[in-house]
Amino acid sequence: MTGLVLDGKALSKQIESELTGRVKAILDRNGGKAPILATILVGDDPASVTYVRMKGNACRRVGMESTQIHLPPESTTEMVLAEIDQLNADPAVHGILLQHPVPKQVEERLCFDRIALAKDVDGVTCLGFGRMAMGEPAHGSATPAGIMRLLAHYKIPLEGRRAVVVGRSPILGKPLAMMLMNANATVTVCHSRTQNLPDVVRQGDIVVGAVGKAEFIKGDWIKPGAVVVDAGYNEGNLGDVELTAVIEKCSAYTPVPGGVGPMTIAMLIAQTVDAAEKAAGLST
Numbered sequence: 336m337t338g339l340v341l342d343g344k345a346l347s348k349q350i351e352s353e354l355t356g357r358v359k360a361i362l363d364r365n366g367g368k369a370p371i372l373a374t375i376l377v378g379d380d381p382a383s384v385t386y387v388r389m390k391g392n393a394c395r396r397v398g399m400e401s402t403q404i405h406l407p408p409e410s411t412t413e414m415v416l417a418e419i420d421q422l423n424a425d426p427a428v429h430g431i432l433l434q435h436p437v438p439k440q441v442e443e444r445l446c447f448d449r450i451a452l453a454k455d456v457d458g459v460t461c462l463g464f465g466r467m468a469m470g471e472p473a474h475g476s477a478t479p480a481g482i483m484r485l486l487a488h489y490k491i492p493l494e495g496r497r498a499v500v501v502g503r504s505p506i507l508g509k510p511l512a513m514m515l516m517n518a519n520a521t522v523t524v525c526h527s528r529t530q531n532l533p534d535v536v537r538q539g540d541i542v543v544g545a546v547g548k549a550e551f552i553k554g555d556w557i558k559p560g561a562v563v564v565d566a567g568y569n570e571g572n573l574g575d576v577e578l579t580a581v582i583e584k585c586s587a588y589t590p591v592p593g594g595v596g597p598m599t600i601a602m603l604i605a606q607t608v609d610a611a612e613k614a615a616g617l618s619t
């Protein structure tokens with residue numbers, strides 16, 4: 336058996352083409368003013384610079400604008416908060432993305448939580464997380480929301496199935512666990528203190544790698560027929576799962592690259608369009 340490819344690249348293109356039409360409707364309603372995603376980058380981390388550029392490019396592809404704020408590496412928490420306050424108050428801005436990670440001296444949680452709920456299109460605030468977990472309307476954290484969208488697109492059954500998420504970060508593992516639980520999966524969350532990790536992973540009908548260590552999850556940890564979602568993106572285009580050893584035994588898998596990564600950007604843009612539609616009175 337060769338696993339079905341869960342093609343995030345193709346699905347993200349399809350999502351972008353749908354969004355282009357919705358952005359046109361917003362432009363018509365707003366006298367030609369495009370929705371704006373504001374990005375804040377603190378410092379010069381090369382990967383972060385690339386991610387912010389990719390997000391700006393995605394905005395332009397669907398007809399939106401992006402305002403890019405680039406703060407120096409020595410910025411203080413107060414400087415970041417001041418930028419967020421300005422963007423919160425600006426009615427032309429519909430979404431705010433603070434690129435993670437920020438330099439050590441900046442209190443990331445404080446900054447994330449300063450983002451107004453309506454503009455939290457990357458789903459990073461505690462309030463947004465809590466509302467999402469409770470099944471109330473909120474923008475979901477972009478990467479887990481992208482994974483859920485990809486699983487839904489390929490009609491991967493979740494209800495009653497055992498999902499094992501390896502990683503519990505605030506932007507990935509933890510919110511994904513809540514989303515999977517809300518979709519009626521039985522969820523186990525693993526982390527650096529988990530004991531007998533290979534045995535726990537072997538129980539997963541759906542296994543998610545969200546660790547940040549290249550090929551950390553070995554092929555022989557994966558149960559035959561499992562669905563493998565590899566959220567990791569490490570040097571050398573490697574994911575967190577030893578994918579070459581998994582492709583022949585799993586029922587479906589996300590490739591690296593071209594699986595979860597493009598979906599993250601698509602969800603960020605989609606959630607900005609949602610926010611802009613609400614602001615324009617095109618949705619409630």
Ligand code: NAP
Nearest residue numbers: 478502503504507526527545546547566567568595596599
């Ligand atoms: P993170 O904040 O570093 O979190 C890593 C998680 O892995 C932590 O919960 C940690 O456990 C757990 N972990 C570390 N070592 C472990 C071990 N030996 N056994 C079990 N669990 C272990 O990373 P992240 O931001 O969630 O990112 C994870 C990966 O996803 C990275 O490769 C990143 O590049 C990728 N990512 C991709 C996208 C995308 O758009 N494609 C977006 C975000 C992240 P503790 O909590 O106990 O420390």
